[in-house]
Amino acid sequence: MAESFIFSIAESLITKLASRAYQEASRVVGVYDDLQDLKTSLSYVKAVLLDAEQKQEQNHELREWLKQIKLVFYDAENLLDEVDCESLRKQLRITQKDKVGGFFSSSNPLLFRYKISQQIKEIRKRLDRVAADRDKFGLQTIAVDRRVGHKREMTYSHVVESDVIGRDHDKEKIVKLLMEPSLDNNAGSKHISVIPIVGIGGLGKTTLTKLVFNDKRINESFPLKMWVSVHDDFNVRSLIIKIINSPRDFAASTDAPAGQQNLRDLEIEQLQYRLRNMLEGKKFLLVLDDVWNEDRVKWVELQHLISVGAQGNKVIVTTRSQSIASIMGTVAYSHHLKGLSPKDSLRLFVRWAFKGDEGKYPDLVMIGREIVEKCKGVPLAVRTLGSSLFSKHEIQEWESLRDKEIWNLPQKEDDILPALKLSYDEMPSHLRQCFALLSLYPRNFRFDSFGVASLWGAAGLLPLQSKDKTMVDVAHQYLRDFMARSFLHDVSDCGTFYFFGIHDLVHDLAVYVAKDVCQLVNSNTQDISENVLHLSFVENGLPYNSVKPSLRGTRSILFPVDEVGASEAFLNAWVLNCTYLRYLDLSNSTCETLPQSIGQLKHLRSISLRNNKRIKRLPNSICKLQNLQVLLLDGCSNLETVPKKLRKLISLQRLGITTKQSILPESDIAKLNCLEYLRVEDCDNLESLFAETRLPTLLTLQVIGCANLKSLPLDTHHFPQLETMLIEGVGNEDWLHRSENTNSVLRLKTISLYNMVTLPHSLQQYASTLQTLMIGDCYELEVLPEWQLNLSALKFLYIWDCPELKSLPSDIHRLTSLQVLQIINCTELYRKYKPQVGECWPMISHIKHTEIRKTWD
Known part of the structure; x- marks a missing residue:
């Protein structure tokens, strides 16, 4: 399956070489002309890759040819990264006036230019040598990736009802919607209500629709019923023909032409006349099964053509895409089909x-x-x-x-598997690679969007940061694309970030498509695939010395399972040999030190030592990693001090700190001009934080368990861009004061409050901007303040693990912007607000999305 990524890799390489930022970097380093020649060679090969990928299944020799190209591409990616590293080194020397190395040092620009030029020439030779074989395969040039998966056969409306199990409740819900006089929420669709049924492939959307379509009550209510199997062909002309041909009594209809096949000979004007004539004044039910096309213009065009029937006409749309459901639906909600019991x-x-x-x-x-x-x-x-x-x-x-x-x-x-893979095949190429990396985590893993963005960014799958969008912004857009395809579930939209899971079968699909690129290592692992890029260790005590591949090209190593972590032996045997390592997650590790040589892994973008309880110091060489975007040291409860010269980490975007220091190196942190996320956790000796320091790019601030903290200035002077804040377990809440100067009030969008007895009164000052409020682990919290009703912009309210909380504000309907309410593991609230049956359910039943669960399971 790895060969399905080759076109994507070629595209990203060429895009990078063509970007202004990279061209400037290559000029600084002195290899601009060499890299433009490489771009020409890459373009020549890329032209036939799409055709080759589609034909490889039937041709073993072609598959081997693609594997050779893949290896050259990997080396080309590493080479371009070398240029990035050198450019950043030069930038650091200029901005921070570091000493330049001697003539024979690795920093010597003439030596570096010569070495890189030779490597570029070698890669071009290899690429040209492989490309010379392209003609013998008879490959065609395809410039744009418009691949979609092979769609299933056309569906039909017949069903044997006794063969269907466990869908009675869903059927009754849809039938009830169809029987209602009008479900119209859209003045533009005067006569038609559209009911979307949404879910991943294989859930039984079509089968459920068949049950509804053949129900006796529906037959009596809709004299005219039409079933159209759409798939990826949302061509209005074709759909008109299918709709005209669809009614069962079509042959007996007085309006029917002599032969149905004649319809294809008619002009579009004649076809639309036939369609409107057939539907005019009639009450009908139209099923559009398996819709994939997201072109709203085509749907509106069809909608106008069929809006000639009687009042109360209905359309059922089955789709895997929430985006399509939103485009086509006119009812208040989509029916999200769930799994069987x-x-x-x-x-x-x-x-x-x-x-x-x-x-x-x-x-x-x-x-x-x-x-x-x-x-x-x-x-x-x-x-x-x-x-x-x-x-x-x-x-x-x-x-x-x-x-x-x-x-x-x-x-x-x-x-x-083929049914699910249709959704994968329909994705654009940039999403396929990102989806594959989700296979590195075990089933039932609870993802957070910051962590996923770090992995994708380190792997080079997110475009370079721009003035308009951060890499996290792009990652969030990709996640929304996955949501729209029903690939994510149990999503908590927290406004500025997400928590989510993926269905076990979707995880299996990710493992399937990521073969040879990603690998989970456990006690059953016999060997590691050659040229694997991403390794995930999901068990403790693995015999690292018995299974050891050539690691030089490995780009990601992670330990995603709690209580599973790396030892010093693992670091020495595996990590330090990974020349091109970009992502290193050593969460829960047991190593007491990091070797000084960690500073030689110059390609590293992300390193996490979260929850290492033994490490006391870090080598200062870690600050040589100018590519580093993420450094997470939170939960390192024995860390005595953070590394010196943090200011050298000029690419750093996320920083997590736990330390015994009483004063953080704030002057260094203030010089991190890309810093967007800062987490300060369990720093018990800290009394003051950023009193004299301005962090102009910071978007997210988390302060957790700093028991003696007395001062943290929350205003626009110190944090002009701050939009997300998490506060947990602080000993003194006095510093959460209300700002006297209204012009300096933060424009916070998301606030998370954990381990609090009461909610800070100062939250009111964010009433006009606060969109998300999370309240969790507040085991003594008994009531929510009435002033919470002043949060006029609040869209998302999450209440987790608050067992003593007895009620919500009585006038919660005043929160007119509230769209999502989630309550989990709150005993009293569950009893009172349980959907349909709780005594207080009517108070919140108007909220668009409510989820009230007794426990997390």
């Missing part, structure tokens, strides 16, 4: 795995329960696995399937 999943599995004789095989049914757990309620996955075991009664066969990952099983075109 474990009980219904097992019933469906038994139906597909046995001939009705499951009673003879109780041992197999027990194994079947475990197999069904893999499917996480997705009916198509249940069917895929059940069908593969049909008429097989050997326990070993069932156990073998139970123990295999889904992506390792044979798959037919209409099985679960």
Whole structure:
């Protein structure tokens, strides 16, 4: 699967070489002309890569050719990064007047220019040598990536109702919506209400719609019913023909032409006349199944053409995309289809795995329960696995399937993995690589958008920072794109960042597409794939010396599981050999020191030592890493001091600090001109923070567990750009005072408050800007203040782990901007506000999105 990224890599290399910032850097270093020649060679190869990627499945020799190109591209990426590193070194010398190295040092510009020029020539030779073979494969030039996956066969409306399990509740909900006189929220669609049904591939959106379409009540209410299978063909002319041809009694209709095939010979004017004539004055139900196209103009055009029927006409749209649902829907909400219950999943599995004789095989049914757990309620996955075991009664066969990952099983075109992969294939190329990196985390991992942005940024998958957008802004846009494709679930939108998860089957898809690029290492790992770029260690005590690949090209190493961390032996055996390492997550590590040679890993963009309880000092050489964008030292409870000369980290965007120091090196931190995120955690000796220091680029500030903190000036002079703040476990809340000067009040968008007995009265001063408020772990908090109703801009309210909180403000309806209310693990609130049944539910039922859960599980 790695070869599917080659076009994306070529595109990013050429884009980088063409950018003004990189051209300036290459001129500074003195290799501009050499790199422009390389760009020409890359363009020559890129022209045929799309065609090659599409043909590689049927041609082994072509696959090998692509692998060779991939290796050259990796070396080219590393080479361009060398130029970046040297450019940053020069920038540091100029801005901070550091001494220049001697003639024979690695910093000598003439020596560096000669070395890089030779490497560029060598890469060009390799690339030209491989490119010379392109003609023998008969490849065509395709300049733009417009690939979409092979869509499934056209659907039809017939369904055997007895074969469908666990969708009665969903069916009744949709039928109820259809039977209502009008669901119109859009004056422009006077006669039509559109109901979107949204979910990932394989959830059964089409099957549910078939149940609704064939319901007796619907037959009686809608004399005219039409079923159109859309897929990626949202061509208005084609859709008109499909709609005209769709009614079951079409042949008997007096308006029908002599032969349906004649419709394709008609002009668009004649077609729209036929369509409007067919629909005029009639009450109809139209199903548009499996819509992928996000062109709103085409939908509005079709909408106008069909808006000629009677009042109360309805359209059901099934789609994987929330964006499409928003574009087409006119009802107040989309129906987000969820997975089947474990009980219904097992019933469906038994139906597909046995001939009705499951009673003879109780041992197999027990194994079947475990197999069904893999499917996480997705009916198509249940069917895929059940069908593969049909008429097989050997326990070993069932156990073998139970123990295999889904992506390792044979798959037919209409099985679960191909169904999910359609959504992946439809993504633009820049999203595919980002999605693949989500495979580095275990199932059920709770992601935060800052962490994902760090990984993608370090991997070079986010465009260079601009005046208009930070890299985090771009990462958030990518995450919204994934949300729109139903690839993320359990999303907490916190205004300026997200928490989210991914469905287990979506995780399996990520692992499948990332083969040979990303690898999870556990006790079952036999070897590491050659040329793997990203490694994730998910178990403690692994025999690092027995499995050791060539690490020189590895770019990411991470330990994403709590309580699993690296030792000093691991650092010495693995990390220090990774010449081109960009991302190093040593969270929960047990090493007591970092070697001085860490400063030689000049390509590093991100390093985390979070929650290392043993490390006391860091080598000052870490400040030689001018590429470093992320340095996380929070939770390092024994760290005596942060490294000297932090100001040298001129690319640093995120900084987390835990230290025993009583005074932070604020003058150094103030010179970090790219710093956007700062977390100060458990610095018990700190009494004052940034009293005399201005942080002009800081967007997010988190202050956690600083028990003796007495002073933190929260105003626009010190933090002119601050928009997100988290406060947790501070001993003295006096410094959260209300600013007397209204012109200096921060324009905060997001505030998170944890471990508080009461909410600070000063929050009122952010009433006009505050969009997100998170309240968590406030175990003694009993009431929310009535002044909270003054937060006129509040859109998102999250209340987590507040067991003593007895009620919400009585006039919560005054928060007219509130769109999302989430309450989790709050015993009293759950009892009172439980949806539909709680005594206080009517007070919050008007809020667009409410989620009230008894516990986190």
